[in-house]
Amino acid sequence: MTTPQTDTAPTQGHAANKVLSVDAMGGDQGPATVVAGLSAFLSDEREARVILHGPKAELEPMLAKHRISDRVTIHDASDVVKMTDKPSHVLRNGKKTSMWSAIEAVRERQAAVAVSCGNTGGLMAMSMLRLRKAEGVNRPAIACLWPSRNPSGFNVMLDAGADIRADQDDLLTYALMGASYARNGLDIAQPRVGLLNVGTEEHKGRAELKVAHELIGNAAIIGDFEYVGFIEGGDLPSDKVDVIVTDGFTGNVALKTGEGTATLISELLRGALLKNPLSMFGALLARGSLGRLRKRIDPRRVNGGVFLGLNQTVIKSHGSADATGVAAALHLAYRLAQSGFSDKVAARVASAASLAQDAGTESETDGLNTNTGK
């Protein structure tokens, strides 16, 4: 069993903990954008090294141009996973792709964390096939960062859309994995975990949420987190909670709703300020403050969905990410790589799962029964 201490203790400086595996291809902006983001990241992190996956002949001149050839090893891969490829197609025909190669490098422990801007479904399918689910995990999840009123500026929400279903046991696993991610990714010693529902009263919500409410409450000590109970959609950006647990359907809708609302307001704000000369002049005077605000809620700064529940960690960067977005995803990956996160989260979930098994398998049996379809 992993004790709470080992989860926050610094790990020994394995060489691989300084190495990231990066898929150069598959993003909407092409490999030049990935390399530009890589260059920005490497100039901030002097000890970091990268394995870059894609067509060598195309990538070599880009690295030379940014003068980062000495810190980047290219793994030549001729094929690319397209945004429109279905997961099943990717699994059958993907062995020569840069995405496959990027995952192989973490599988073989040459690098600690893999990063790709490619197709989410394909990346998750390939990651599950090659890296396998960690012990005690039934459904892996995607964790995203949500701008919040907390000191770190962010909350963690999972599942953001890896699987449209989650039963009570999955939700418990998400709580454990999310708490470990908040500890290692956001540096919060004892994260506060909340379960997303339509009200905060105990009698509200779906049947599996009421059971998960009990399970997560009981796991707070093993998981070294504080359970704050049910929370509502309005609490997603709040400072009441650090980790928000929900199923991938609800999480995906909430994430896209939040992004859509933020985009609408930004557009309306820009439109309002450009409406007349007086407000344009006003905006000019306030531009320093408005710029800082824009940076605070910039979706590129929260770029990086982390796949949790596999034996290694994979980060999905937005397909449309620009160099700033790619660099943000790489910084997040490096932070997790250095903390030895993959091993810690696996140990945490495995220990909780084995304890739950010792305590009797009632809830797990329920879980299997509710897995049928709906």
Added chain:
Amino acid sequence: MTTPQTDTAPTQGHAANKVLSVDAMGGDQGPATVVAGLSAFLSDEREARVILHGPKAELEPMLAKHRISDRVTIHDASDVVKMTDKPSHVLRNGKKTSMWSAIEAVRERQAAVAVSCGNTGGLMAMSMLRLRKAEGVNRPAIACLWPSRNPSGFNVMLDAGADIRADQDDLLTYALMGASYARNGLDIAQPRVGLLNVGTEEHKGRAELKVAHELIGNAAIIGDFEYVGFIEGGDLPSDKVDVIVTDGFTGNVALKTGEGTATLISELLRGALLKNPLSMFGALLARGSLGRLRKRIDPRRVNGGVFLGLNQTVIKSHGSADATGVAAALHLAYRLAQSGFSDKVAARVASAASLAQDAGTESETDGLNTNTGK
């Protein structure tokens, strides 16, 4: 059967179509706020009349102060439904409450639409008991307005939280009711209806969504709407769609997430502009434009969740609504009252339900099977 024409044709001017039934009690701000909102509404709508429910001795001086005594009839009711009362308690002990009295007035056709700021669960339970579900409706829904890029400034989303479950048949009913509401409440002759999902591809989403996708597509002609297919969370404020159909769990989370995001950004914007004297001066110059923006996204302007699927229409105003918010809910109620909306939506759903029955009851049997629990 109701033809599409009758759904948009003006109804004959029954006296009751000019009368609203308003619960003066149960809001967080007390009856003085409701009466202030009522006064603002009545000065805009010269032909409107109101039946106001609550303790006569308390309300009479308020009406006199606003000089609206001649246009408001008080129905004396001594009890109040509290925000903390559970629906079961309200049903057992609520007969002398102002909320009960407000619903009775529409049940007896003295008024066309009822409005209350009280407890949502209690209001829905009482409305279902007294007004009964309309023919063809299994689960009533709450429709809310969402600020959008559309010319009207709003989209309709339902269910915003009346019921945490919805099967394929419920989702079809929501599409029919939502389209009728958009036609009568937002004046959109042929509303575009979308079904909320985690992606727009046909293979995505839960099983019941794939069936609902078929059902709603087939009902577009009867319902006199255009079906645009699956939409995502980011499309909620878009101009691709007028009516968004989803289950009450997802809808409630999305609604509160959108509100929470908008509130966070407003706070951050205010904070940014007050940060230094230069930006404060800038904000002063831009205040006209910023004020218009604030008004455009003001949640008080979209105040009013409409209960659909009952034999009469009930509007839930925010419990914390101020006079502006109450007036907004009353304006919406009056618009629906004048259009004869309650009868139109009931006729529309009943005709679709009977057509679906003629076409065979396969999907309805599926609906019953999926009603078990989860």
